[in-house]
Amino acid sequence: MRKIAEQIVKKRILILVLATVLLVPSLIGYINTRINYDILSYLPDQLDSIEGQDILDQEFHSASMAIVTVENMEKKQVDRIADKIRAIDGVRDAMWLGDFLQTMPSEMIPEDLRGMLDNGDCQLMMVTFEEGNGSDRTLKAVDEIKSLMNSQMFLGGLAAVINDTKMLIEQELPLYVAVAVGLSLVVLFLGLRYSVAPFIFLLGILYAVLYNFGTNIFLGEVSYITSALAAILQLAVSMDFSIFLLERYDEELHKGLKSQEAMTEAVVNTFTAISASSLTTIAGFLAMCIMDLKLGTDMGVVMAKGVVLGVFSAVVILPALILVFDKPIHKHKHKVLIPKLQGVANFTTTHYKGILIAAVALLIPFAAAQKKTDVYYNLLDSLPQDLTSTAGTQKLRDEFDMPTTNFILVSDQLSSTQMDAVLEAIETTDGINSVATLDRFLGAGIPEDMLPESIRSVFDAGGWKMIMANSSYTSATHEQNAQITELENRVKAIDPTALVTGEGALNRDLVLIADHDIQMVNIVSILAVFLIIAISFKSISVPIVLVAAIEMAITINMGIPYFQGETIPFIASIVIGTIQLGATIDYAILTMTRYQEERRRGKERKAAVQTAVYACSSSILTSGLSFFAATVGVSLVSKIDLIRSLCGMLARGALISMAVILFVLPALLMVFGGVIEKTSFQFLNKKGEKSR
Structure with missing residues (x-):
């Protein structure tokens, strides 16, 4: 590594030129990476609901749909609007009651279908699309439908929800980055004595962020989440690496080394120090790849890749930047406003028993609350209530009592008796208020071959x-999920090949998969981080102590929404623990490493803990507050509850993790220090006492 470090220092100008040139393909890749706004598209392919969607798409051409509700409008005007919608590229058809009336007398139209499409004051128009709900072509078609809307028209359905999500994300994303960068600069200014350094740090991280987003082109697409x-978390996590490099560089300068020699030493020591801590972060993020919901792979790969590129930037690009801007960095100084916490160090080692008792007393109710926190899965619930799709869905609920439409697919080989049994089973299911099917027309005495092809198809x-x-x-909702399960059981009893699909069935499957993913991701992330720490410290007890400390912080964080009466998005239950573990375990590793160093120098346990807390407190506060600042800013400005909730919980988690590492971890070291030393290989390296 030393030879590489020497070359980095020697060829720093060339490195900066090449790094800047690489920004061009990165920007091209970023611009051409598609953003997927449809969370349901990440469900596993083998599900019945997904198989049903494929059949709806391939055979019935109705897998993607929006619903237009028209209020108090003349039939001719509705017909003209339907024609305009049909003419939009990407729209397959726009069907309303008038289309049926053109082919048969009104009295022959089944009552259920009539009530579904017209309640007297409002007409309902079902718009189907050529491609999926989240495709670019469909989203563009929804934009054009919106341009036709007036005060008498309301647009709902999943395609409209996804379109509104896209619109909000595109509006807010630049604001997210601006707020995260601005607030991070404030924290860095408070925590560093060099006024110029925060800007150099952000410039170095910018390279890594753009490389990360540019290389997403190889994934084809990434989710809007x-x-x-990704940029906010990469900014927050990578800041540790930058701070460590500059501090180490200053240490070497104070030893009398020249700038290039000092930077060489700093790069070597920085890479050694951050390699283990970055591996825990990477492992935490990659744990999301085991999720059955493919969104986990999307998030895990991009965020882990961001950490790798953050390390690369910290040991290759940032050293070059610091050397180039060395004079202005060291020229402009100010007083550090984030202090080292000597008082906290003394308090935790004096009152460690009381701290542990309080921690356990606090953990118990939050552990119970975590399991009771309400979760929502419907994408619509994360959007503001004044959007087109939320207003359109509410109109459907108010006028037609149909916020959700289920699609049941059965074999066309069923006898008329079997089909009647299927329809009876569906109609008698709680919460089903209307049913439309071809057999309702045939029941009206119309031979099937007399029906127009447009209706039969x-x-x-x-x-x-x-x-x-x-x-x-x-x-x-719980009621809808139970209804889907009951429909499946009833229909499959008559036709084992039957499929239940639609937004309701997809969301029900999302609930079941998410519940499984929560358990698996937490287990795998803990085991991965545990293993890395165990290898790094050559210890079985160190990872138990460190992971237990962070898991306590995660439990408290996840239990708070229950006491606040808050409902959180389902994805938070899956990823918050993993991200918080991966991003803040570094604080624990930093403290443990310093404690080990002090013990190896011969200090007694209490003095070693005090020194570790004192020496690490400023770095922990600066890093933790940077993470907090980057995420809390987004939570304050985002109008999308899913993003606001995720960032708010991450921000709160950073604060809780800081508090646990500064107070609870030292208390654990005071109590279990002897156990750690006895169950670790050469923990004291034969230079300290075995136990004090």
Whole structure:
């Protein structure tokens, strides 16, 4: 590593030129990386609901849909609007009651279908698209539909929800970055004595962020959640590396080394120091890749890649930047306003028993609360209530009592008796208020071959019959999930090949998968971090103590929403623990490493703990507050509850982790220091006492 460090220092100008040139393809890659706004598209392919969606798409051409509710409008005007919508690129069809009236007398239209499409004051128009709900073509088509809207029209459905999400993210993303950068600069200014250094740090991290976003082109696309959070988390996590490099560089300068020699030593020591801590962060993020919900792989890969590039920037690009701007960095100084906490160091080693008792007393209710925290899965719940899609969905609920439409697919080989049994099973399911199917027309005495092809193709295609069952339950609620399960059980008892799909079924599966992913991700992330720390410290007890400290912070963080009466997005339950563990375990590693050093120098346990807390407190505060600042700013400005909630919990988690490392971890070291030394290989390196 020393030879590499020498070359980095020697060829610093060339490195900066090449690093800057690489920004061009990175920007091209970033611009051409597609953003996916449809969370449901990350569900596993083998699910019945996904298989049903594929059939709806391939055979019925109705997997993606928006619903237009038209209020108090003349039939001719509705017909003109339907024609305009059909003419939009990406729209397959726009169907309303008038289309049926053009082919048959009104009295022949089944009552359920009539009530589904017209309640007297409002007409309902079902708009189907050529491609999926989240495709660029569909989202553009929704934009054009919006341009046709007036005060008498309301647009709902999943395609409209995804379109509104895209609109908000595109508006807010630059604000997220600006706020995160601005508040991080404030914290760095408070925590560093060099006034110019924060800007140099951010410039170095900017290279890593742009490289990360540019290389996402090789993934094809990334989710909007990843796009919104990756830069902020990369900024927060990578700041530790930058701070460590500059501090080490100053230490070498104070030893009398010249700037290039000092930077060589700083690069060598920085890489050695941050390699283990960065591995824990990377492992924490990569743990998300085991999720059945493919969103986890999306987030895990991008965020882990961001940490790797952050390390690269810290040991290759940032050293070059610091050497180039060495004079202005060291010329402009101010008083450090984030202090080292000598009082805290003394307090924790004096009152460690009381601290541990208080910690356990605090942990118990929050552990219980964590399991009771309410979670929402419906994307619509994360959006402001004044958007087009939220207003349109509310109109559907108010006028037609149908916030959700279930699609049931059964074999077209069922006998009429079996089909009647299927329809009865559906209609008698709690919460189903109307059912539309081809057999309702046939029940009206119309031979199937007398029905227009435009009507037959809506309900019968590719060996399947499609039944639309409107639910009075909102998607992703307990009632709706139970209804989907009951529908499946009832229909499959008659036709084992039957499939239940639609937004409700997809969200029900999302709930089941998320519950499984929460457990698996937490276990894998803990085991991965545990293993890395165990290898780094050659100890079985050190990872137990460090991981237990951070897990306590995570438990408290995840339990707070219950006491606040807050409902959190489902993705928070999966990723917050993993991100908080990966991002803040560094604080614990830093403290433990310094404690070990002091013990090896022969200090007694109490003095070693005091020195470790005192020496590390400023770095922990600066790093933790930078993480807090970057995330809390986004939580304050975002209008999307999913982003606001995630960032708010991450910000709070950074503060809680800081408090636990500064207060609880020292108390644990005071109590279990002897156990740690006895269960670790050469923990004292034969230079300190075995136990004091």
